[in-house]
Amino acid sequence: MIKLTNISKIYPKNIVALDNVSLHIKPQEFVCLAGQSGAGKSTLIRLLTAEERPTQGKIKVLGWDVDLIKPRHIPLFRRKIGIVFQDFKLLPRKTVWENVAYALMVSDTPDKEIERMVPKVLEMVGLSRKQQQFPNELSAGEQQRVSIARALAHEPKLLLADEPTGNLDLIRALEITDILKRINKILGTTIILATHNKDVVNRLRKRVITLDNGVVIRDQEKGRYVI
Amino acid sequence: MKVRSFSRAIKFGLLDFGRNIWLSLGTLAIMVLTLFTISLLVFLNILGNEAIQEFQEKVSISVYFKSTSKEGQIKKLEKEVSSWTQIKETTYISKEEALLSFQEKHKEDPLIMASLKELEENPLKASLTIVAHFPEQYVQIAERLESKHYQSIIDEINFRDNRSIIDRLSNITRTIKRIGVITGSILCAVAILVVFNTIRLTIYTQRKEIGIMKLVGATNQFIQLPYIIEGALYGLFAGVINFGILYYLVRYISPKIYTFFESQVSGLFNYFTVNLALILAIEVGFAIFLGIMSSFIATRKYLKV
Structure with missing residues (x-):
């Protein structure tokens, strides 16, 4: 599903974000990417979504050579994955329904299919009754759930979540964690969750890959957050 | 781009125009004002030429x-x-x-x-x-x-x-033409820049949305088209509104101009009514072109994510 081989990312002024990272993630896995701020979690996610390119190394995601991907193929690639962000990244001028539908419209999905999928994913995140609201009318936890629904709408095999609980209190954070866990279990979606929240990691009891200063320092099945 | 995506992009353009109504109206107002300035200059030029011709024929x-x-x-x-x-x-x-x-x-x-x-x-x-x-x-x-x-x-x-009158008239004619061309082109440039910048600012406030759309997998065309539709809408409405204002203005001031020149022919309003369709087409066409170009250039900048 995902294969990273000797990945390094060096920013200008010789700032090393990732240093020779190699990883293998299997289908239907749930992986926590743990580590302090600045450990390289977000950089890793951005490399996986083709927002940035590695300085060195090979990235293979769902059969795409992401390190070599052509700019015009990036939209096609992104339609195969789902992304959830710390700051939700909802479209403020579109309703909840439209935000989710937008992810389907970009791939020219027929109306029938959109009308079938959108209520389904909104129900999965528990927002069936807020379809016609705008993002600024929702709480932070609800906004993040919209963002998850959007990421799921096109039924991706892989869901990438970069600090999705970063802006939420503990209770909301654990709610989101449970939703992701349920998605992994019911839909079989591979999930990579980058977080520095100890409680989130410990509640999941899934594979934990710990990054520190751009290096993988630990990779455990059913791991706990240890720094 | 497929027909379905195209029609969706148009729908988004219309929807965004309405949901952003205050921003849209602000942009629209500025566009109407600048267009009005340009048209006024053009009409003053026509009027000036006509007056000069009138005088010249009398000499x-x-x-x-x-x-x-x-x-x-x-x-x-x-x-x-x-x-x-x-x-x-x-x-x-x-x-x-x-x-x-x-x-x-x-x-x-x-x-x-x-x-x-x-x-x-x-x-x-x-x-x-x-x-x-x-x-x-x-x-x-x-x-x-x-x-x-x-x-x-x-x-x-x-x-x-008549010599002194003729001399003076030919001097005035030349000066008016020169000043008209210079101020006209400067004002025109200013107007185009103002419209361009206004639309750019409108899109600047939405640059984050453009980034989000890209992350969700939208192609550049799919993102850009609604903004271009919005730009065209600004142009369309501004062109039509401006034409309406001009029509009533010309109708109102024409008789006063006739009296001033003591002539029955001098025909700004005639000119206006005879060329009604042409003026409307040029006005609206120019405004739409301006709106589309501004949107196109402004979005391109933020599409490079």
């Missing part, structure tokens, strides 16, 4: 011939003068014609008519009215007519009196 040189001159001599002179490059037209009025029009003009005045009868012969002189292409040419024409060659038949050249 002419009248040559009066001695009563001893034979009609043949005069006709020969007219033929010669007509061949000069500066001459637009010449009109010959014979003694008899002059008398007839004089009588016609004063038939209500018994005193004049009576004194005319007292005279044994026609006191009026034959004359030639000469119109030049440009006012500055009258000096040359007058000088040529004053040459010895013509002195035997010409009694008087009625130009010296």
Whole structure:
């Protein structure tokens, strides 16, 4: 599903974000990417979504050579994955329904299919009754759930979540964690969750890959957050 | 892009225009104002040209011939003068014609008519009215007519009196044209920049959304099209509103202009109504073009995610 081989990312002024990272993630896995701020979690996610390119190394995601991907193929690639962000990244001028539908419209999905999928994913995140609201009318936890629904709408095999609980209190954070866990279990979606929240990691009891200063320092099945 | 995506993008464009109504109205207002400024300049130019032409047509040189001159001599002179490059037209009025029009003009005045009868012969002189292409040419024409060659038949050249007026008019004409072109192009550039910047600012406030759309997998075209539709809508509405304002303005001020120029022809409103469709098409077309181009250039910048 995902294969990273000797990945390094060096920013200008010789700032090393990732240093020779190699990883293998299997289908239907749930992986926590743990580590302090600045450990390289977000950089890793951005490399996986083709927002940035590695300085060195090979990235293979769902059969795409992401390190070599052509700019015009990036939209096609992104339609195969789902992304959830710390700051939700909802479209403020579109309703909840439209935000989710937008992810389907970009791939020219027929109306029938959109009308079938959108209520389904909104129900999965528990927002069936807020379809016609705008993002600024929702709480932070609800906004993040919209963002998850959007990421799921096109039924991706892989869901990438970069600090999705970063802006939420503990209770909301654990709610989101449970939703992701349920998605992994019911839909079989591979999930990579980058977080520095100890409680989130410990509640999941899934594979934990710990990054520190751009290096993988630990990779455990059913791991706990240890720094 | 597929038809379905295309129609969705258009729908988004319309929807965004409505949801952003205050921002849209602000942009629209600025566009209307700038378009109005441009149109006003164009109309002032038309008006100025028309006025100048009006004046120019009223300027002419009248040559009066001695009563001893034979009609043949005069006709020969007219033929010669007509061949000069500066001459637009010449009109010959014979003694008899002059008398007839004089009588016609004063038939209500018994005193004049009576004194005319007292005279044994026609006191009026034959004359030639000469119109030049440009006012500055009258000096040359007058000088040529004053040459010895013509002195035997010409009694008087009625130009010296008008000379200062003609000189001044040709000066004013030239200055007005020069100032008009310069200020016109500067204002036009300013207007286009203002519209461009306004639309750019509108899109600047939405640059994050553009980034989000890209992350969700939208192609550049799918992102850009709604903004271009929005830009076209600004143009369409601004063009139509501006046309409406102009129409009523011209209708209102035209009669005042006629009175000012004491002329029935001067036809700004005529010009306007005759070219109604053309003006509308140019106005709206230009505005839409401006809106689309501004949106296109502005979005391109933020699409490079």
